[in-house]
Amino acid sequence: MGRAPCCDKANVKKGPWSPEEDSKLKEYIEKFGTGGNWIALPHKAGLKRCGKSCRLRWLNYLRPNIKHGEFSDDEDRIICNLFASIGSRWSIIAAQLPGRTDNDIKNYWNTKLKKKIMGVVNSSSHEQRKPSNSNLFQSPLQTPPSIFNGNSNFYYTQTRSFMGLLADHHESINPKSSSLLNNTVSTTTTNTSLLQAQDQGLMGPMHHYQVKDNFLMFGSGDQPSCSSSDGSCNQISYGNKEIHEYEYDTTGTRSVGSSTNCEMIMENYFYNGAHEDQNQKFMFGAAGSCVNGPNGWISTDQKPNVLSWEDNQLGFGLEEVKQLVSNNNNACNNIIFKY
């Protein structure tokens, strides 16, 4: 049994709004407001429209201070940064751009900005990527990497997409200092370009990777939102999963988070040869409960659900990482490594 329709479909007009309808709706709302009930509004305003249609028309077109026309470079940057950080949460992105609507931004992204960025990728990818991890941008794997033999039932999936943010000196949306919750954004981005390597035609959880200085940061999941376990909004969660908490310093990146299903990241990381330096060290942690293990960070539940690497700190070597991942029948959701 399906959901009951929000209105009588047979008796409502659909399609483009006429100037008369626009003025009726505008006049009514300016006079009486929405009354907190969009469903009842069209009848009161004398419109043969669905309440949802009225709401959309008002929000996207009729309400005051709506900005139409070209997006500025600054707006482009904000959209790119936020998309890289939180994905297609258009309403949140729109909240950072006064006068712009989520629909506008969504259309702009889908029709122009995405292509613009792809152009940047195509023209800049060769000189900007270093050989050690350039293959992270390659096509999805067709077979599971050998290190996951025996666990391939959960380490491998054919559906994925990737996008990433590459910056020479990039300060991404730092949940610690600029909260999406309080509607402020600090995007002091300079020389920023956005890379997107989104596999054509594949659907699945969006994976993000960003570069902050010399570090790549990964996260994955669906239904991203901002949340906090301590009230300070220093974590971003995706659905019911807390993904990561970032702290930055001048020498490196520290990541704390929890979740599962980072198999694709791990897969690419190992399979594509980003681990070729056998001296690389990895570090593990879990949200809010990291302790210093003998070789670096390890989560209290012993699951490597956050993985980071810094070459000048104690950590696990590649073989230990493989062993841990294998032993725990699990993987991390974030991977941070220097490139």
Add this chain to the structure above:
DNA sequence: AAGATGAGCAACCGCGCGGAG
């Protein structure tokens, strides 16, 4: 000149969430 194709954008659809009862 006319049909085909693509781009841009307004509007629709269906679902999840949360508040009210």
Add this chain to the structure above:
DNA sequence: CCTCCGCGCGGTTGCTCATCT
């Protein structure tokens, strides 16, 4: 608690206009 229902959101559709062949 549980159910219902409206709101808001993201994804998708379809119309219009521009460009290409």
